[in-house]
Amino acid sequence: MTELRSSLVAPPGERGLRPTLDELCQNTRLLIKFRWAAGFSILFCTGFAEIVLSVKLDVVPLVGTGLFVLFYNSLLFFTCRDANETLERVQRVAWGQIVLDWVAMTVLVHLTGGITSPALIFFVIHAALSGTVLLTWQTRSLSFLAIAIVGALALLERSDWLPYIEIDEFDMGSQLYRNGTYITAVMFFFGTTIVTLSELVSRRTQRMRQREQHIRQLYDARSTFVRVATHELRAPLAASLSLMLTLEQGYMGEITEQQGAILARVTQRLRELSTLVDDLLTLAASQEASASHTPLAPESVRAALLKMVERERAGADIKGITVHCDLDDREGIVLAGDVGLQIIFGNLLNNAVKYTPEAGQVTVNYSISAGYTEVKISDTGIGIPADDIPNIFQEFFRAKNAKQARINGTGIGLSAVNALVERYRGTIALHSDEGQGTTFTVRLPLAARHVLHDSHQAH
Amino acid sequence: MSQKVLIIDDDPDVVLSLRMPLESAGYEVHEAGSQAEGLVAVESVKPDLIILDVMMDTHTAGFQLAQKLHAPDAPEETRRIPILMVTAVHQTTPLRFEPDSDYLPVDGFIDKPIDPKTLLAEVAKLLSES
Structure with missing residues (x-):
C-alpha cells in the first residue's frame, strides 16, 4: 500500500507545472494557426490602407514584415508536423516562435507609429497566448519585457534617436509621440492590461494542469489499488483452496463421506469467490487497456x-x-x-x-x-x-x-x-x-x- | 534414501498444503520462510528440488532468489537444482513473464490453488529430468 500513498502526494513543482508534451504541441499548433491569420492580415491591411483608404504607409517594410512572419511560420509549421516530438524540442520551438513574434511585433509597432500605433494591442494578445505555453514566471517576465520594449521605443522616438514614422491620416495633431503625458497614460494602460491579462491566463493554465495531473494521479492510484487489493484477496483464497484440496484428497487422514460432501461444497464456494476476484482483476486490467489515454x-x-x-x-x-x-x-x-x-x-x-x-x-x-x-x-x-x-x-x-x-x-x-x-x-x-x-x-x-x-x- | 524437497514460502498455510502430499509421497520436506532463510537452507539441506513462491517480502522476491541460485556464476551444484515456482498470478493475469531460460531461471510453474495431484506430477517430472 506504500506505493499508493506516495503517488498521491507528489507535490507540484515549485515554479508551477510544466505543460505536457501533448498540451504544448496543441498550443504551439494553435499559435501557428493564429500566426497565418496575423501574417496575412498585415499584408491585407497594408494593401487595404494603401489602395482603398489611400493612407500613406511605408509599404515595403510593412509587406516585408508580413512576409517575414509568413516565412518563419511555414518553417515552424513543417517542424511541428512531425508526430515524434520530444518535450525539449517542442519547448525550444515554442520559445523560438515567441522570440520571432516579438521581433516582428516590435518592427510592426515601430512602422505604424510607435507609441501611437494601434498595433500595440498585439503585444497584449501575444502575452496572453504565451501564458498557455509557458510557466507563470516566464509569462510574467515576458509581460514586463513587452512594457520595457514599448517604453524604450517610445523614448527613442521621442528623443529622435529612432525616426518616428508618422501616419498622417491618423491625424494625431501636434506630435503626440513627443507628449509625455500621452506616453505615460498609454504606458500605464498598456502595462496594466498586459500584466493582468497574462497573469490571469497563466494562472488558469496552471490550475487546469493541476487538475489534469490530479486526475492522472487518481487514475494511477486506482489501478495500483486494484492490483494490490486483488493480490491481498487472492493470497488467502488460494491458500484456503490449497488446504481444502489437500484435505479433500485425503492427505491429512481419512475423511467420511459426509465430511467429504461438506468439504466439496466449501471448495465450490471458494472457487466461485476465486473466479470473482480473477474477473475483477481482468476488468481492472481491461479498463486500463481500453482507456482512451x-x-x-x-x-x-x-x-x-x-x-x-x-x-x-x-x-x-x-x-x-x-x-x-x-x-x-x-x-x-x-x-x-x-x-x-x-x-x-x-x-x-x-x-x-x-x-x-x-x-x-x-x-x-x-x-x-x-x-x-x-x-x-x-x-x-x-x-x-x-x-x-x-x-x-x-x-x-x-x-x-x-x-x-x-x-x-x-x-x-x-x-x-x-x-x-x-x-x-x-x-x-x-x-x-x-x-x-x-x-x-x-x-x-x-x-x-x-x-x-x-x-x-x-x- | 528419499529425495529432499525445499519449500521456500512465507505463507504457512501454503507450505502445509505443499508439505502433506509431498510427505505422503515419500519425499523429505524442508521449509524456509524467507529469501534469506532460503539461501541458507539451500546450503545446509542440499535439496534435490526447490519449490519457490513468487511473491514473498516483495512482489519479485521469488524471482530474485531464483536468479541468484541459477546465475551463471553460482556454484555448479546449486545451479543444477531444479526450481518449481508457485504463483497465484500465472493463470488469469496477463503477465510479462513466462518460463524462458533467457531471463527467468526456473524450471516449471505451478498455480495456486495447489492441486496435490498436479503438484506431485510436476515434482516427479522435474526430478526425473534433472
Missing part, C-alpha cells in the same frame, strides 16, 4: 494468440479437451496493447474450455485477409440460448444454461473483450447453437504500414 502500439495477433493457447492448454488437458490450431504463419500486426490482446484471446479461449464438456474439442483458426486479421475460436460446448445472444456482451450478464450448469463465471469476461475489440477498431461476432457449441470471430484491422508488407510475404 492508453496508447496503442503495433502488436502481433499471432504471438498473443499463441501465448494464450499455451496458457489454456493445461486446463483443456485436465478435461480431456483437444485444442486444434490452424494458424497463418504471418504475425498480423494490429494497433493494440499486448495486455489487451491477451485479455481478448485469453478470455475467449478460457470460456471455450470452461463451457465445453469433457472430451470435447476447441478449434482455433487464425488468418489474414484484405486488411484485417481474423481469429475464430470454436468449441463443442453447451452453446448460448438464442434469447441470450443479444445480451451476451453486457457486463455481469450470464446465459441461462451457464447458470443452470453451475459453471463458475461472473459475466465480466465477454464485456471486457467487447470493449477492447471496439477500442482496437475491430469487430466481434458469434454464432451459437445451444447444446452444439459456439464460435466467436474477432476481426482486427491490420496496422496501415504493415498491410503491404504482410501481403507481400503471402506470395
Whole structure:
C-alpha cells in the first residue's frame, strides 16, 4: 500500500507545472494557426490602407514584415508536423516562435507609429497566448519585457534617436509621440492590461494542469489499488483452496463421506469467490487497456494468440479437451496493447474450455485477409440460448444454461473483450447453437504500414 | 534414501498444503520462510528440488532468489537444482513473464490453488529430468 500513498502526494513543482508534451504541441499548433491569420492580415491591411483608404504607409517594410512572419511560420509549421516530438524540442520551438513574434511585433509597432500605433494591442494578445505555453514566471517576465520594449521605443522616438514614422491620416495633431503625458497614460494602460491579462491566463493554465495531473494521479492510484487489493484477496483464497484440496484428497487422514460432501461444497464456494476476484482483476486490467489515454502500439495477433493457447492448454488437458490450431504463419500486426490482446484471446479461449464438456474439442483458426486479421475460436460446448445472444456482451450478464450448469463465471469476461475489440477498431461476432457449441470471430484491422508488407510475404 | 524437497514460502498455510502430499509421497520436506532463510537452507539441506513462491517480502522476491541460485556464476551444484515456482498470478493475469531460460531461471510453474495431484506430477517430472 506504500506505493499508493506516495503517488498521491507528489507535490507540484515549485515554479508551477510544466505543460505536457501533448498540451504544448496543441498550443504551439494553435499559435501557428493564429500566426497565418496575423501574417496575412498585415499584408491585407497594408494593401487595404494603401489602395482603398489611400493612407500613406511605408509599404515595403510593412509587406516585408508580413512576409517575414509568413516565412518563419511555414518553417515552424513543417517542424511541428512531425508526430515524434520530444518535450525539449517542442519547448525550444515554442520559445523560438515567441522570440520571432516579438521581433516582428516590435518592427510592426515601430512602422505604424510607435507609441501611437494601434498595433500595440498585439503585444497584449501575444502575452496572453504565451501564458498557455509557458510557466507563470516566464509569462510574467515576458509581460514586463513587452512594457520595457514599448517604453524604450517610445523614448527613442521621442528623443529622435529612432525616426518616428508618422501616419498622417491618423491625424494625431501636434506630435503626440513627443507628449509625455500621452506616453505615460498609454504606458500605464498598456502595462496594466498586459500584466493582468497574462497573469490571469497563466494562472488558469496552471490550475487546469493541476487538475489534469490530479486526475492522472487518481487514475494511477486506482489501478495500483486494484492490483494490490486483488493480490491481498487472492493470497488467502488460494491458500484456503490449497488446504481444502489437500484435505479433500485425503492427505491429512481419512475423511467420511459426509465430511467429504461438506468439504466439496466449501471448495465450490471458494472457487466461485476465486473466479470473482480473477474477473475483477481482468476488468481492472481491461479498463486500463481500453482507456482512451492508453496508447496503442503495433502488436502481433499471432504471438498473443499463441501465448494464450499455451496458457489454456493445461486446463483443456485436465478435461480431456483437444485444442486444434490452424494458424497463418504471418504475425498480423494490429494497433493494440499486448495486455489487451491477451485479455481478448485469453478470455475467449478460457470460456471455450470452461463451457465445453469433457472430451470435447476447441478449434482455433487464425488468418489474414484484405486488411484485417481474423481469429475464430470454436468449441463443442453447451452453446448460448438464442434469447441470450443479444445480451451476451453486457457486463455481469450470464446465459441461462451457464447458470443452470453451475459453471463458475461472473459475466465480466465477454464485456471486457467487447470493449477492447471496439477500442482496437475491430469487430466481434458469434454464432451459437445451444447444446452444439459456439464460435466467436474477432476481426482486427491490420496496422496501415504493415498491410503491404504482410501481403507481400503471402506470395 | 528419499529425495529432499525445499519449500521456500512465507505463507504457512501454503507450505502445509505443499508439505502433506509431498510427505505422503515419500519425499523429505524442508521449509524456509524467507529469501534469506532460503539461501541458507539451500546450503545446509542440499535439496534435490526447490519449490519457490513468487511473491514473498516483495512482489519479485521469488524471482530474485531464483536468479541468484541459477546465475551463471553460482556454484555448479546449486545451479543444477531444479526450481518449481508457485504463483497465484500465472493463470488469469496477463503477465510479462513466462518460463524462458533467457531471463527467468526456473524450471516449471505451478498455480495456486495447489492441486496435490498436479503438484506431485510436476515434482516427479522435474526430478526425473534433472
